[in-house]
Amino acid sequence: MTPTLFGLLILERDPYVLADAAGLVQAWFQDAGGFAAIGLFVYILYALTIPSEQAESAKSRASVTTFMLVMAVVSLLLYVGYVVLLAGGKGVDVTNFRQTSTDGSFVKAVAPKFSLNLQPMALMLAGLAAVLGIGQPFAANVLKMRGRRIWALAKLGFKEASRAKLYWVFLLFLLPFLFPAKWYFLFKAENELRSTVSITAYAMNFVLLLPAVLLAAFSIPRDIRDQNIYTIVTKPVERFEIVFGRFLGYAGLLSVVLLLMTTVGWLYILTTGVSKEAEADTYKARVPVRGKMVFASRKADFQGTNVGREFDYRKYIAGDPSSPQRAVWSYPRVPNALIRDRDYVPCEFTFDIFRMTKGVENRGVDLTVRVTTRQAGQVPPVDQKDGTWRWADEARGQLYAKDAKDAVRKLRGLGPNDDVNAEAVFRYAEPPPPGQPPSKEWAALNELTEKYGFFEIAGKEIFDYHPESINIPVGLFKNAQQPGGDASLPAISIAIKCQTGGQMLGVAEGDLYLLEGQRLFAENYFKTSFGLWCRLCILVGIAIVLSTYLAGVIALLGAAVTFFCGYFGDHIADMATGNSSAGGPFRAVNSLLKAEQPTAQADPANSLAKLTDGGDLFFSWMVRRFINVVPDLDSYSWTGYLSEGFSVPLECLAMNLLTTVGYLLPWFVLSFYLMRSREVAA
């Protein structure tokens, strides 16, 4: 994810919400189940090869229950069924965790959807059976765990770190506050809070993650080296309790530090204050209602224009009064919260302007924002020179125009034949302040939108990357809830047109939203830390699990590589799917040796090119196996939300917790088997 220079939340992917839970669980059983199946089959094969004269203790350590055997057989049969379906091409639609979006969709990755098709179901059930099989001894062990023992081990880790005076390291976090960045860099006033939040987030990541991995990777190896572990495993302590206790201890310690750091960061902002510009832009926690965006024009396949910018997050629509190109946000339904106790719903947007001509000095570009419901469906113009979209039901459109004029005449006390410009009158209608009755213009406009489901603001001037808003009468949303209209249309559509000629308007799905309300910045500040907390838990978990079998340094490297690969999830996904524009490593070496451009097309007839492509294919296959082990760290990043003034939804944090548990659970099962098979005194 490329950081923006001027603010505005970049949403290349939608955060997970509760509605994604079923799809994620299915994907989890498919992925984790695959690893579980390999583990289960290897374990059973190992157990079956133990000679009968072997020690009883050896047999008990590798005991195979009937349940495990049954689950292994069920899993195997389902995998065979899956292969048959795959070969026969039946029941396709495999749900992948890092599913790439469909063409035309703006976000690059979407949450997996629960699928009832045969292939994904077979994969899921096979995985489920394998998870149950390999998880049975683990679950039995978990039932034997006792809170008092786990707490003792957790407290030990806590005391160990505090008595080693680890807190001195955490005091490094205060440096950015002692030497504020604004002493060294010039920020625009509106970016002050963004910079503070970003720098604080970087500092917290650095100061917390580094000690976390160091603490966790060396704890169990050090216990084994110093033989402290002798005095623990000779007590009635389950081996997994040692792992879990250590995990809780370090996670608890780091949680306390994280809470303190978050509080310090918040107090800094509270006590030093923010500029008025920053306060207006970002010192808030907006609750947006986001829609799906598509491009629309006379041509049905219009996908927006690429203006050649390296950062291809946004696509562009041409600006001109005669341009039929639109960026259209659609909302399939209207949340009730948008209608309750309000006169209007703010619609906020921030766009990029790509200037083909110099334009007018000190002038932005003008937009037309048209908001419609199902009852006011719009169609693109047919005439090549016409850029105005029309009502699908022309008679209704004419009725609207007539009623609008009549409403204005009534407001102005004019006669039925007097000519009026309804658009100009309603353009300047302002919603009432809270608790005040609405103006006559606003009341008329509201009535009109409620009746027809149509609202338009023309000539709205915007500047490059500067947040702007319009107020939509609540009547329009009431109209959207009424029956009638074209059921195939979304409940609400917001179409943006750029009116200024010679300018291109850059838009992305996250650039426009309806504002449901606002929450407290302080609340948002603390919620943002939850994502970092999840990351900490993941890093501590991986490091501790690896350290149950590997030496401290190797565990440290393994955990660090696995974790930090998560920051390059998109790139790894590209490598796994073969979508990397420069090919894989084999082609890259070939290009390097032949001094070719990385993006040069390989000659398909060249045997060396064939060979490198084959190598890259194998590499992609390898990366696909590895990708499921890499944590999806992007999904835990909320700093952008905070720095841009957007509220972090609670359900997204709940999903963070769910995915963290889902990610750590297979690691913990692995640690259980590793610890059980380890001779701590060898």
Next chain:
Amino acid sequence: MAQDVIVETRNLTKTYRDFWGRKKKTALNALDLSINKGEIFGLLGPNGSGKTTTIKLLLGLLFPTTGDAFVFGESSANVEKNERIGYLPEESYLYRFLNAEETLDFYGRLFNIPSSVRRKRAAELIELVGLGNDKKRILREYSKGMRQRIGLAQALINDPDLIILDEPTSGLDPLGTAWMKELILDLRNKGKTVLMCSHRLDDVQDVCDRIAILFNGDLQEQGTVTKLVEDAQRMQITATGLALTDALKHDLDAVIKKHGGTLDGFGHPSTTLEKLFLRVVDESRARPGRRYLPPTEATPAAKS
């Protein structure tokens, strides 16, 4: 398995292998052993004989290559058996950043002992091992002997039925050694079973009911201490109230020859060095002050 057998090994073997699975060393070879309830059992042997390996196998710190080890009738792999075991390792491998109270509290929690019982028992044990004045000091500041004492306290925190002591007198001064031996005997008197291994033969001889001698992983001897140390080929006569005169020697020689024996020699029975040390310390405590005078000072006349 008989009711009163607490520890039993059957053909217990441990072979260490290298990375490639090749045999490196057989640390313990087909050990058959049984330890009964209420006895003090000593494992003897030189370094590398397999004593500590046996203990580690019993505790589940190592896994047997072949054979089995049972404690309280359960496999050594069973974690639940540890509820009734107290273990003092050779070195006191405790967490040195904890103080004595915290150490006992930590290990008490591992036994899932409720808070009130844990606190009471910890206080009693700290007094028992004589660390009442040092209970707030972290273990890093302790001497080796003090660490051995707190190590013993942690081994007793669960009031175990079987106490396994690996070199229990290691690092202790003679007073501490005597105290430890008394404590071991006291534990036996309370019905506990003790398995200990030591290099200090006098310690073993003083407290153990039965011993096993290992050498190079093989069991060489096993039996009661009195039986094993008895020299059946020779006889000792001890008498008091007699002066060792030539006439007495002549008469005794005649009697022994008459019965077909040979007189090897005469002398005064000696005490052990430990008993001498303890006597000197006790007397010094009773009457402080210097007692020893070098021969030159004691007999100035002899100089001239």
